[in-house]
Amino acid sequence: QQQVKQSPQSLIVQKGGISIINCAYENTAFDYFPWYQQFPGKGPALLIAIRPDVSEKKEGRFTISFNKSAKQFSLHIMDSQPGDSATYFCAASLSGNTPLVFGKGTRLSVIA
Amino acid sequence: KAGVTQTPRYLIKTRGQQVTLSCSPISGHRSVSWYQQTPGQGLQFLFEYFSETQRNKGNFPGRFSGRQFSNSRSEMNVSTLELGDSALYLCASSNPSGGSGELFFGEGSRLTVL
Numbered sequence: 001q002q003q004v005k006q007s008p009q010s011l012i013v014q015k016g017g018i019s020i021i022n023c024a025y026e027n028t029a030f031d032y033f034p035w036y037q038q039f040p041g042k043g044p045a046l047l048i049a050i051r052p053d054v055s056e057k058k059e060g061r062f063t064i065s066f067n068k069s070a071k072q073f074s075l076h077i078m079d080s081q082p083g084d085s086a087t088y089f090c091a092a093s094l095s096g097n098t099p100l101v102f103g104k105g106t107r108l109s110v111i112a
Numbered sequence: 113k114a115g116v117t118q119t120p121r122y123l124i125k126t127r128g129q130q131v132t133l134s135c136s137p138i139s140g141h142r143s144v145s146w147y148q149q150t151p152g153q154g155l156q157f158l159f160e161y162f163s164e165t166q167r168n169k170g171n172f173p174g175r176f177s178g179r180q181f182s183n184s185r186s187e188m189n190v191s192t193l194e195l196g197d198s199a200l201y202l203c204a205s206s207n208p209s210g211g212s213g214e215l216f217f218g219e220g221s222r223l224t225v226l
Binding site for chain 2 (some may be wrong): 006014032034038041042044045046049089093095098099100101102103104105
């Protein structure tokens, strides 16, 4: 049973464009929603995270939008750059020592 | 501060063999989690250890096991290897006590089963 569904599987965006990756979760008890970024040959690294008490969080060009009623959250990358080309994973967990459940990932390619 | 170190980085085994992977967490981190990464399934949780005790376990067969030592270093073992065990095995450490919940991943051990 996949608890976090991520789409699209792959995404190609022009340099300067907006990249949007969506995730939907099933467990309404989840209260921590991070996004991880993974470059080839490297482990994933935390990019940005949100908790359900806010609907949006922005860090530089990266924004998480959170819709609690729809059980969905998304990552927006503004002014996408070739250096943003990586695989992005959304995840969810119950805070308090429960493991992160990851989506299957989105491979983003930003082309000049 | 050194990051999470995983060894070996690459290894090739044949079906039926067993393998042991090692993980050294960030200094001061007492929690170590293991994930299996494959192209089709993404990141799947194997298990988590905290203070030498398995605290959480994913939905993997008993051929997958792990342990944690008093210095927080962790090992995972896969016995009777199958072709489907070919994957990148990622270790992550965290500091649950007052931490943000962030997982710090190593670069992984890439296992190929022939």
